[in-house]
Amino acid sequence: MDYKKLIPSRKFRLKLLKILDFLPDKLMIKLQYGISTGRSLNIKKPVRFTEKIQWYKLYYRKQLMVKCSDKYDVRDYVASKGYSDILVPLYGVYDRAEDIAFDKLPDQFVLKTTNGSHTNIICEDKSKLDIEATKEKLNQWLNAWEGKVGREWAYHEIKPKIICEKLLEKDQNNDLVDYKFFCFNGKPFSLYVIVERFLSGGLKLGIFDTSFRKLPYKRVDIPALEKDIKKPKNFDRMLEIAKALSSDFPHVRVDLYNIDGEIYFGELTFYNGSGYKGYVPDDFDYILGKEFQLPKKIK
Structure with missing residues (x-):
């Protein structure tokens, strides 16, 4: 099922x-x-x-x-x-979305939370990125209740952050x-x-x-x-x-x-x-x- x-x-x-x-x-x-x-x-x-x-x-x-x-x-x-x-080259690590200096990032990059699955934002053209919507989405992921989903204990002990990496x-x-x-x-x-x-x-x-x-x-x-x-x-x-x-x-x-x-x-x-x-x-x-x-x- x-x-x-x-x-x-x-x-x-x-x-x-x-x-x-x-x-x-x-x-x-x-x-x-x-x-x-x-x-x-x-x-x-x-x-x-x-x-x-x-x-x-x-x-x-x-x-x-x-x-x-x-x-x-x-x-x-x-x-x-x-x-x-x-x-993968790292551009930054952040406790919250508001800490990201988007103006200092290259035109292409990937944002992801450090404890999540399918919590990635792929930016191929920064000029077309809705920065406020991106911040909102990242903070939702950071603050989302994941509880004991799957009971995969190793992920439950991670303090979530955001990282920004090079887009391969x-x-x-x-x-x-x-x-x-x-x-x-x-x-x-x-x-x-x-x-x-x-x-x-x-x-x-x-x-x-x-x-x-x-x-x-x-x-x-x-x-x-x-x-x-x-x-x-x-x-x-x-x-x-x-x-x-x-x-x-x-x-x-x-x-x-x-x-x-x-x-x-x-x-x-x-x-x-x-x-x-x-x-x-x-x-x-x-x-x-x-x-x-x-x-x-x-x-």
């Missing part, structure tokens, strides 16, 4: 979750998993990847995950691993391909390749192994990538980066961009799809689950 189709208004969904905020994490996660997947959650002996993500939320709370979930603080972590060269150039197809590496204890296992995010047809997703061979699986909620995609330049270095940035965690998704061989860091994600997104065929959920060796609990 797609709960977003059932309740299309995000504002209403947040209100509903706020009402249910008092529920213990374990109970709420079981409810959300059941509604999203149509299955009962096996939290005592999880086997599926999606089940192990729920276990991860509940029982593995390593404080470093908070730093690495913060879109600003994670930059220090990436630099500490020796990869400051892949960080699109390729000759007016696209910016996203490479998302699924890593387990410092070992990249597979990756999503996401294309056509900015095109009218909407994004497409393909699943590949670490030799960049396309696998016969797809996400249930995203149209499959059908066309052939060439292995990016410096792909071996992308694997090296993913290995280094994932070495401190039982599981993390390492997101990178590659623009004609120039690699840029995107983010680190610990709870892919909040653990509620399945695959076709379904056995890929078990394949990923087998790779995800659960650690000792950290509460």
Whole structure:
């Protein structure tokens, strides 16, 4: 069941979750998993990847995950691993929208909150930007009640800020391909390749192994990538980066961009799809689950 189709208004969904905020994490996660997947959650002996993500939320709370979930603080972590060269140039970090000196920013940039998902403003031409509306939107995101949405504890401990980064150039197809590496204890296992995010047809997703061979699986909620995609330049270095940035965690998704061989860091994600997104065929959920060796609990 797609709960977003059932309740299309995000504002209403947040209100509903706020009402249910008092529920213990374990109970709420079981409810959300059941509604999203149509299955009962096996939290005592999880086997599926999606089940192990729920276990991860509940029982593995390593404080470093908070730093690495913060879109600003994670930059220090990436630099500490020796990869400051892949960080997207930063123009500023702000506590509130009123602190942004728009007149000092370049003509193109990206504004985003440090704790949010889909809280980005892409400016391709500053002369056409409604600055007051932008400030209002950013402050709404900063002050929005997120509560325990998804019960993804690492995000709940972030003090939200705004960052402004360089707008990465699109390729000759007016696209910016996203490479998302699924890593387990410092070992990249597979990756999503996401294309056509900015095109009218909407994004497409393909699943590949670490030799960049396309696998016969797809996400249930995203149209499959059908066309052939060439292995990016410096792909071996992308694997090296993913290995280094994932070495401190039982599981993390390492997101990178590659623009004609120039690699840029995107983010680190610990709870892919909040653990509620399945695959076709379904056995890929078990394949990923087998790779995800659960650690000792950290509460």
